[in-house]
Amino acid sequence: MHSRPDADDPRLAELSEGRILRSILSRTTPGAHTLLGPGDDAAVIAAPSGSVVATTDTLVHGPDFRLAWSSGHDLGWKAAAVNLADVAAMGARPTALLVALAVPRDLRLSFVERLADGFRDACAALAPGCAVVGGDLTVSDVLTVAVTALGDLEGRPPVTRAGARPGDVVAVAGELGHAAHGLAVLFGRFRDGDAPIPVDPSLLGPGESAAVAAQLRPSPPIGLGVVAAAVGATAMMDVSDGLALDARRMADASGVTIALERAELGDFPERALAGGEDHALLASFPDGILPPGFRAIGTVRERADENLLCDDLPVDVSGWDPYRDWDSVAG
């Protein structure tokens, strides 16, 4: 699929918008909640419980991904996954995605086709029943993928960040720190000067392969959002900026202190605390409740001076984001 000759793989500038859209939409499959799919002014999606959960998140070439590292399929998959995670973090079941693509004219059609495949495959793997129901295609010098995800609460109230109560167990589902580890591997080993170069899998150890995959093709535990809500999670959120920063946000929203146990944070606790883009689910549960897929990492306490503790000590993690300090580099 990467060996398609260029003669059979036109640049987008050579094609009409209608032709490109047909190619994308032929790759999407209707979802269980799709009442009216692509092709009209708007889509119609079932919202059986009388409300809809909605979130939007954008990936921009440069700050958020590099084409030297991410295939079209990777990019579509990741753009779906990060948005699905935000829906899951409310305790909702994802029902639909809308995809706004802004694409350079010299991009090949096959890239956009793989991008569409990535969206479809991520929905099938992470959120069965969810599908791309609509989108928009525009031209831009900077490849930009803006996604909106919708979800249904199935009659439950949304699980916000603000409901953690003293005595609750703090738990997490999904990996912590792997995506940041993967990004460090990419920045450390797959650059020629400042320019990113394609990943050579033969140069990766087994842990590194998993970490790079977590960065480029994350698989957050989307289905566990509904599970957590159904058993009574008091608060929940997507861990996108590192456990330390996101746990502080939950503590502040709930007016509590979150006390983590370092021994529960895996073999690399500093990486787990600092690492971004995990898209794990962080949740609090009433004491005694811990659904399958979640592991306890701490407890909720009455609010103290510090909003976050680890082994009863203040946590000093500034986080780490090499993209942020790495501007205007081709790749």
Next chain:
Amino acid sequence: MHSRPDADDPRLAELSEGRILRSILSRTTPGAHTLLGPGDDAAVIAAPSGSVVATTDTLVHGPDFRLAWSSGHDLGWKAAAVNLADVAAMGARPTALLVALAVPRDLRLSFVERLADGFRDACAALAPGCAVVGGDLTVSDVLTVAVTALGDLEGRPPVTRAGARPGDVVAVAGELGHAAHGLAVLFGRFRDGDAPIPVDPSLLGPGESAAVAAQLRPSPPIGLGVVAAAVGATAMMDVSDGLALDARRMADASGVTIALERAELGDFPERALAGGEDHALLASFPDGILPPGFRAIGTVRERADENLLCDDLPVDVSGWDPYRDWDSVAG
């Protein structure tokens, strides 16, 4: 408000994402349908009729707007209006907007504040009860505004493009051709070489002022979408690519021929047929039904060789989009 000194108006690069978001969100007001607004992983919006209408449309600096011509307020207003029009065209009442901004670092905070004001003011004027419920902020060299609009059908079926029946009246609400006229004025009179320059209102005649406003700050008849649906519109769509092209789309989707009457297309029928970005509502109604705000412009016939006629003659309009052929120009 445009005289704010630069010292009080920092560039976005000098501010944290949290600071910028607070500034934007302080300008949004909760909508009547907002169950949970910005600040959590996702918003929750009422969908009382058990389904939700959803559409997305993006404005990219260069192909879709130029900062020399559009203020921040204009840009927010237009990004809201074009998405609200797609919701209205389904016969739905707009309930919420999600706004994904990708912004250059050197943009001033005041620009983003005016953008947020534009969103708020467009909702208040065009779709009362609709509000910005969430968003995303990323960095990009190309200013990009990707909007998703949601709406509620209030128990009615969606009005698609596919329901026009022979014998129906074809009608339109809103202006035709003004936005394209405005764009022609901008391209013809407010450029220095290839670079756009600010509009000097004193150089515009009365008709030209209205046309430039229709291009930069369109006011589609959003509320008439619900009105049309309630009286039984058989088909409806947003006229975004010119009446000729969009009427052909409705004719093809419905399997009919649409016969327009030139005398009903105003003083500049060619402009009405070709002009894009009107965001008027094109609808078909059973004979004898024409709700206030709509004017008849033709009839629906059994499908013939031509999908579109005007005074019984084929229509040859290629459309006109100077942006499309005007790349890589600063401004």
